[in-house]
Every structure is written in structure tokens, then in C-alpha cells.
Ligand SMILES: Nc1ncnc2c1ncn2[C@@H]1O[C@H](COP(=O)(O)OP(=O)(O)O)[C@@H](O)[C@H]1O
């Protein structure tokens with residue numbers, strides 16, 4: 604019997620699918636004999652009293668969720684997500700650098716500075732990487748600061764806009780596909796696989812924030828044992844390059860395998876979506892949090 608605190612923000616419970624996943628999670632954890640409480644910001648001082656903290660809120664080193672993660676870590680409380688993973692994943696330059704260092708397969712990726720933002724360099728990148736070219740601000744999430752550019756002029760304009768938010772931005776080869784593949788990985792093992800479908804005439808999964816609500820495209824679950832072993836293998840390598848916690852690895856299929864588009868900490872879990880073909884995921888998260896499984 605343990606005490607689990609789920610750290611949430613108000614917006615976590617505005618979407619019924621997200622709320623549904625939290626209810627499913629607490630039901631499972633209670634069935635396993637644990638006490639489950641929701642912790643809002645004003646109750647953060649209670650974190651040290653818990654055995655484990657499960658963060659379900661946007662994670663960013665500048666958000667209270669990071670303070671919750673650090674407080675848990677400093678007090679020896681097991682936590683998803685651990686602060687080191689949050690720190691790495693919330694900065695795409697840092698995250699891709701970890702993947703590169705570990706030799707994880709990914710689209711060709713460069714980090715650009717102000718001096719790269721001229722028409723000549725743009726033309727060169729269209730030639731050496733791809734046209735269109737994908738530009739990303741390091742702290743993008745929900746596809747907000749990820750854009751496709753097709754001319755050197757566009758490259759300079761979007762690049763300059765993104766550089767207002769950071770001192771380096773990411774340029775990446777464009778990989779065409781009908782869906783993003785997502786592999787959920789916990790403690791170095793695959794937890795679930797799903798496809799996020801890209802709506803027709805768009806190139807990104809339709810995930811954005813509208814009036815404080817997160818809007819997503821259709822999600823299709825894939826049985827773990829039906830997933831391509833190369834997909835799982837690449838996802839596990841990517842997770843290992845970051846840490847030993849809970850990650851959502853986004854991948855795309857290419858001719859000779861899979862490339863990693865992003866490693867997300869705090870991956871979305873919506874009832875009926877990520878858990879579609881993985882009903883065991885709530886139990887696995889609970890066992891991990893209680894130190895019964897995946898101890899590092
Ligand atoms: N190199 C790429 N080629 C094709 N599509 C991409 C590429 N990079 C990102 N995308 C699309 O844009 C979406 C958002 O990019 P991502 O790097 O995941 O940023 P965010 O953190 O904002 O989600 C991805 O889910 C994917 O659909």
C-alpha cells in the first residue's frame with residue numbers, strides 16, 4: 604500500500620479524454636491497493652509526504668511541474684517525469700544532441716545560429732537537406748513552433764522569428780508520411796504504440812491549443828506484438844539516449860527503417876487513444892511508481 608500523488612493543473616482536466624485517462628489510472632492504482640490523491644499547485648508542499656508523484660501537466664523547466672519533479676527527486680520520492688528528462692526534452696537542441704551522441708537514427712538535423720540566417724545559407728540547406736525544410740524553435744510543443752519553409756526568403760523570415768525565442772534553432776530534413784508513429788517507453792520497455800494521423804492537405808499532426816484546450820487528430824492504437832521490431836528497437840534506443848523514465852517517442856518510417864522525430868517527456872495519455880491496444884499501461888505506470896518494476 605503506497606501513497607501516490609498525481610500532480611495536475613486545471614487545464615489537465617479540461618479535456619474529457621485526458622480526464623478519463625486520469626480516472627482509469629486512479630481506479631487501477633486503487634485496485635492495486637494504493638491511495639491516490641490529486642495535487643494542485645497550492646498543495647505542492649505535501650509532495651515529500653508521498654511515495655510517488657505522477658506529473659500530468661505541461662512540463663517545462665520554467666513551470667511548476669518542474670518544481671514538483673525536483674521536490675520529489677530531492678526528497679527521494681519516485682517521480683514521473685524525472686527533472687533531468689524534463690530538462691533535456693524541453694530543449695530540442697539538447698534533446699537532438701543526446702540522440703546524435705547516441706547514434707540514434709533520425710532525419711539529418713542541424714543547429715543554426717543568427718549568422719546562418721541569410722539567403723545563401725538557406726539555398727545551400729535546401730540543396731543539402733531537403734526542400735521543403737523543417738525549422739523548429741527549441742522549446743516548441745504541440746507543433747506550435749515547427750514550420751516548413753520552401754524558399755530562402757521564407758527560411759530567413761521564419762528562422763529570424765524563431766531566433767527571437769532562442770539563440771539556436773533546429774533545421775531538419777523533411778520526411779513525408781501519412782502519420783506519426785508514437786511509441787510509449789517506460790523504464791526501457793515499450794508500453795504502447797499508436798499512430799497519430801495527419802489530416803489531408805496538412806503535414807503535421809493536428810495538435811494545437813485552442814482557447815486553452817488541446818485539439819488532436821485521430822489516433823489509432825497498434826498492438827505491441829504487431830509493431831515492427833525495428834520500430835520498437837529505434838524507439839528504445841532513443842529513450843535510452845535520454846534516460847530511464849517515461850517517454851513518447853515520435854518516429855516516421857523511411858525506406859530502410861525508422862527515424863526519430865522527437866522524444867517527448869510527459870507524453871499524452873488519453874482514454875481510448877494511447878491505451879486503445881494497451882490497457883495494461885496504467886498498471887505498469889503504477890508498478891513503476893511504486894518501485895515494483897523497472898528499478899534502475
Ligand atoms: N523532419 C520532419 N519531417 C516531417 N514532419 C515533421 C518533421 N519534424 C516534425 N514534423 C511534424 O511536425 C510535428 C511537430 O514536430 P515536433 O518536432 O514533434 O515538435 P513539437 O514538440 O512542437 O511537437 C511532428 O509531430 C510531425 O508530424
Ligand SMILES: [Mg+2]
Nearest residue numbers: 745746853865
Ligand atoms: Mg511533437
